[in-house]
Every structure is written in structure tokens, then in C-alpha cells.
Amino acid sequence: MRAFRLAYDGREFYGFQRQPDVPTVEGTLLDTLEAGGIVxxxxxxxGYAAAGRTDAGVSAVAQTVAFEAPDWCTxxxxxxxxPGSIRAxxxxxxPEEFHATHAASERCYTYHLHAPDAADEIAREAADRLSGNHDFHNLTSDESGTVRDASVRVERDGEFLVVTVSAGGFPRGFVRRLVGVLAEVAVDGQSLARVAEVLSEESLQGGxxxxRMPPEPLVLTGVxxxxxxxxxxxxxxxxxxxVFGQRRTSALERLRVTExxxxxIRE
Known part of the structure; x- marks a missing residue:
């Protein structure tokens, strides 16, 4: 058995998990293994398994897959x-019994929130309150597995708030909704009491x-x-x-044109 670290640009895929008729990271990987005669x-x-299933548009630098691989498969x-959008x-x-999903003790996601005018200290206070062992049922559509011990950290990097969230595992949509709470209090000006409301037993619905924040700024950065x-x-x-250097150059050129x-228009 061999485990591989994968980095990918998730904007080109409909998520990680293989699906019929649409491009996914896993589908592309398995097609590659099939073409190589491995399957x-x-x-x-x-023995195939992956560390987790990222949503459509979410990227990764530390996605991990494991399977019985021949010696040539480095x-x-x-x-x-x-394809260039996926790099091992x-x-x-x-060991033969290794399972890439179950053997992971911690996963870490990083969200790059464009928030030049955010109240950084309020964002950090909200992050502190969201950290710890809580029932996060209001931050996911899952009906079970909502109790998690999470660590949330916020750092300023230029115009961005970099939100790092670590836990043993995550329910569906959790990180993007958690960042949504931070944006509500640090950008939109809601009271920090919003955090207590989100963590309460009451189910918050409707308005x-x-x-749930957009997926593109989210990256799986550690397993x-x-x-x-x-x-x-x-x-x-x-x-x-x-490959990613070329993508960076292309993104900078697009940014330059947009600016x-x-x-x-302003002139």
C-alpha cells in the first residue's frame, strides 16, 4: 500500500468524489490509474480510500489517497x-490495513476571506468562542456527527482574513458556514452574541x-x-x-486587466 499527497485546483471540478457525467478529482485520478493498467x-x-471529500470549487494541498500501487507508481x-490541475x-x-479516511487524526482547512475592512479583533474573539468542543448543528446540513472539537484561528494578511480551522473531521459545509459567522460579526457588524446563538441548542432556519460562504477561497491544507x-x-x-506558478501568473494577469x-470606469 502506498499513500500519496495530492494538490489540486478545485475550481475546475465538481468536487472530489467521483460522479457520473461531470469532472471530479477522484474520477480523474481513477481514470488515470485505469489508463496506467492499475485497475x-x-x-x-x-485498499483505495481518500482522506476526505472536498466540495465543488474547493482546492487542496494535502488531500491524501492510498491504494495498492505498483513500484513504478511514484x-x-x-x-x-x-492533468496539470492535479499534482502528486x-x-x-x-501498512496493508491503512485507511486514508479513518487513520487521519486531524484535518485542517484554510479559508481566504477577502475582508479589507473587517474588525480583526472581533473576528479573533468570535474564533475563540467557536473553538472547543461544541454541537455545531447550526453549521451543517448533517443530522448526526455534529459534535466536534474544533480549533479556529484568524490572521490578517493584507486585504484578507486567513481563517484556519482544525478538527478530527468535519460535517458537511461546516467550515464555509463557520466563516459565514465570522463575516457576520466582523464584516457585517452583528453582535458577538450571534456566536452564542449559533452554538445554542435552538435550530436556526430561514432568515x-x-x-454558507463561496467554496473557491477554501483549501484543504493539512491531513x-x-x-x-x-x-x-x-x-x-x-x-x-x-504548474501552479503558471496558474498564479495567469491569475495575476486577469487581476491586472480587471483593475x-x-x-x-472610475475615470
Missing amino acids: DDGETPS PAALNGRL WAAADV RGVP TYPDVDFSIDEEAVESARG SVLQS
Whole structure:
């Protein structure tokens, strides 16, 4: 068994989990493994599992998949077959019983909230209140598994509030709604009492419900396996840095054009 770290630009995919008729990260990966002769048509590799299922538009730097892989299947070899939007960059040999979902002790997501005028101290206070062991039923559509021990941290980076959320696992939509609470109090000016309302036993619905923030600023940035030592594949890392470097340049060019149009309209 071998575990692989994957980075991907989620904006091109309808989420991680394989679905019929739409491109997903997992579907693309399994198609690549099929083309490489690792699996037969429509099957999954022996022992296959992934650390988690990111939503449509969500990106990752530490998604982890594991399966029975032949010796030739290194991160660099995978990158030779995968599209540029998905890059493997590290790997580790793991025991036969390893399960990429269940063996993870912690997962970490980072949300880049554009909030140049946010009240940073209020955002940090709200983050402190949201941290700890709570029933987060108002931050997810899930009906079970809503009690979680979460750590929430907020840092200022230029025009962005960088919100980092860590826990053993997350119910559906949790991080995006948690950031929604932070935006309500630190950007929209709602009282910090909103946090207590969200954490209360009362079910908030309709206009009192918590907004779910857009998925594109969200990144799966960490998955911890206490007994697994990943080895970085330097060739694969160079490939990943090259691909994402090109994407950064393209994004900066688009930003430059947008700023030029905005400035022209103002004038």
C-alpha cells in the first residue's frame, strides 16, 4: 500500500468524489490509474480510500489517497499522466490495513476571506468562542456527527482574513458556514452574541440561518497521520510548482486587466 499527497485546483471540478457525467478529482485520478493498467474499467484499486471529500470549487494541498500501487507508481510518474490541475508531490509506504479516511487524526482547512475592512479583533474573539468542543448543528446540513472539537484561528494578511480551522473531521459545509459567522460579526457588524446563538441548542432556519460562504477561497491544507512519514518527491514538487506558478501568473494577469477596467470606469 502506498499513500500519496495530492494538490489540486478545485475550481475546475465538481468536487472530489467521483460522479457520473461531470469532472471530479477522484474520477480523474481513477481514470488515470485505469489508463496506467492499475485497475480495470470502472473499478477502484485494492485498499483505495481518500482522506476526505472536498466540495465543488474547493482546492487542496494535502488531500491524501492510498491504494495498492505498483513500484513504478511514484508521485512523479502519476504527474506524467494526470492533468496539470492535479499534482502528486509526496508518498509513503503504509501498512496493508491503512485507511486514508479513518487513520487521519486531524484535518485542517484554510479559508481566504477577502475582508479589507473587517474588525480583526472581533473576528479573533468570535474564533475563540467557536473553538472547543461544541454541537455545531447550526453549521451543517448533517443530522448526526455534529459534535466536534474544533480549533479556529484568524490572521490578517493584507486585504484578507486567513481563517484556519482544525478538527478530527468535519460535517458537511461546516467550515464555509463557520466563516459565514465570522463575516457576520466582523464584516457585517452583528453582535458577538450571534456566536452564542449559533452554538445554542435552538435550530436556526430561514432568515436566521448561517450563510454558507463561496467554496473557491477554501483549501484543504493539512491531513495528519501520526505514524506515517511522507517522502517528498523533488521531481514531482518541481512539476507542481511549475504548474501552479503558471496558474498564479495567469491569475495575476486577469487581476491586472480587471483593475485596469475598474480604474477606467472610475475615470
